[in-house]
Every structure is written in C-alpha cells, then in structure tokens.
Amino acid sequence: DAGVIQSPRHEVTEMGQEVTLRCKPISGHDYLFWYRQTMMRGLELLIYFNNNVPIDDSGMPEDRFSAKMPNASFSTLKIQPSEPRDSAVYFCASSSRVMSYNEQFFGPGTRLTVL
Amino acid sequence: AQRVTQPEKLLSVFKGAPVELKCNYSYSGSPELFWYVQYSRQRLQLLLRHISRESIKGFTTDLNKGETSFHLKKPFAQEEDSAMYYCALSASGSARQLTFGSGTQLTVLP
Numbered sequence: 305d306a307g308v309i310q311s312p313r314h315e316v317t318e319m320g321q322e323v324t325l326r327c328k329p330i331s332g333h334d335y336l337f338w339y340r341q342t343m344m345r346g347l348e349l350l351i352y353f354n355n356n357v358p359i360d361d362s363g364m365p366e367d368r369f370s371a372k373m374p375n376a377s378f379s380t381l382k383i384q385p386s387e388p389r390d391s392a393v394y395f396c397a398s399s400s401r402v403m404s405y406n407e408q409f410f411g412p413g414t415r416l417t418v419l
Numbered sequence: 420a421q422r423v424t425q426p427e428k429l430l431s432v433f434k435g436a437p438v439e440l441k442c443n444y445s446y447s448g449s450p451e452l453f454w455y456v457q458y459s460r461q462r463l464q465l466l467l468r469h470i471s472r473e474s475i476k477g478f479t480t481d482l483n484k485g486e487t488s489f490h491l492k493k494p495f496a497q498e499e500d501s502a503m504y505y506c507a508l509s510a511s512g513s514a515r516q517l518t519f520g521s522g523t524q525l526t527v528l529p
Contacts, residue, residue, distance in 0.1 A: 346521030
C-alpha cells in the first residue's frame with residue numbers, strides 16, 4: 305500500500321480563487337482526518353469522517369472551508385474563496401477502528417500558498 | 420475538553436547531550452498519549468505511545484499522571500533526531516480523534 309495519498313503536493317494560487325485539495329486514505333481505513341499545520345498554531349484538526357460521514361467539523365475555520373467524502377477512497381477539502389491567511393500545509397490522515405490503539409497514518413501534505 | 424501543551428517551540432541540544440521534550444495535558448479521564456515525529460521531507464508518523472512502555476530510537480516516555488505530563492526523553496541525542504515532535508492525546512470514547520500539541524522543533528547540533 306502506498307499509504308495515504310494527497311494531491312497536489314504544492315499549490316500556489318491568488319486570493320479569491322477556489323482551491324481543492326484531494327486525499328485517498330489507506331484502503332480499509334474507516335476514519336479520515338483533515339489537519340492544517342502552521343508555525344503559529346501547530347497541527348489543528350479541521351474535520352473528520354467515519355465511514356464517509358462527517359462527525360466533527362468544529363475545527364473548520366469558517367464557511368469558506370468545506371469537505372466531502374463521496375466514497376471510502378476519496379475526500380476533498382475545498383476553500384472558496386481563498387485568502388492569504390489560508391496559507392499552510394494541509395494534511396490528510398486515516399485510521400482504522402480495528403486497530404487496538406489509536407494510530408493515525410498521515411499523507412505527505414499539500415503546501416498551499418495564497419498570494 | 421482536552422488540551423495538550425508543548426511549552427517549547429524550539430529546542431537545541433548538542434550531539435551526545437540528553438534531551439527532554441516537554442508535554443503537559445489536561446483531561447479529566449484516562450487518555451491515550453502519543454508522540455508523533457516529522458523528519459525533514461518525511462511524513463508525520465507515530466514514534467511512541469505511552470501504553471507500550473517501549474523504547475524507539477533510544478527515546479522513552481515519562482508519564483506522570485499526578486502532574487499530567489508526558490515528556491519524551493533520550494539520554495544521548497543524535498543529529499538524526501532533529502525533527503518536529505508532536506505530543507498527542509486521545510480521549511476515551513473519542514472515536515479515534517487526536518488532539519495535538521503545537522509541536523517542538525528539535526535541533527541536534529554537531
């Protein structure tokens with residue numbers, strides 16, 4: 305298994321544009337998490353899904369952010385419109401309830417720069 | 420609600436010196452506690468969990484329930500230990516959700 309896959313790895317866009325980040329979790333994992341990493345705030349949980357259903361989106365900054373998981377192998381995080389303060393590294397992670405302890409497996413991240 | 424605090428954003432030590440990365444947590448129940456590590460150009464990955472009581476890459480954890488601390492220690496730091504370290508907590512019944520600290524960037528100097 306290639307692990308959690310994220311695309312694109314880097315995204316540079318201009319303020320006001322729509323940005324879509326993509327994630328493919330590890331096959332068989334039933335939890336998917338979206339995080340944002342910044343120097344100031346570290347790693348923040350934005351939203352997570354269980355069996356494709358959003359469970360907790362309290363970390364989503366505002367209405368400009370939305371996330372979907374149409375099936376077990378794909379999720380998107382969309383920012384519309386984007387702003388410079390959204391610049392960060394966005395991570396996707398997955399985990400399985402079958403594991404006896406709570407380990408999450410992370411993707412390589414998407415580095416987003418909003419000019 | 421649970422909270423994880425890592426008081427040091429940056430920590431530098433010389434090679435061969437002991438290193439301790441501090442983590443304090445607040446949670447009323449019995450949490451699962453973890454240390455995750457992110458080496459340069461690599462993915463964030465699990466390093467240690469408190470329940471395993473094992474040593475990985477020479478690192479061990481020191482859980483003090485009275486002080487609600489979960490520090491990461493290594494007696495002799497190596498240059499390859501330079502990385503970002505995150506402390507994380509999973510609350511009981513949290514459905515796999517982790518709360519991360521803000522991270523500590525460790526630099527081991529030659």
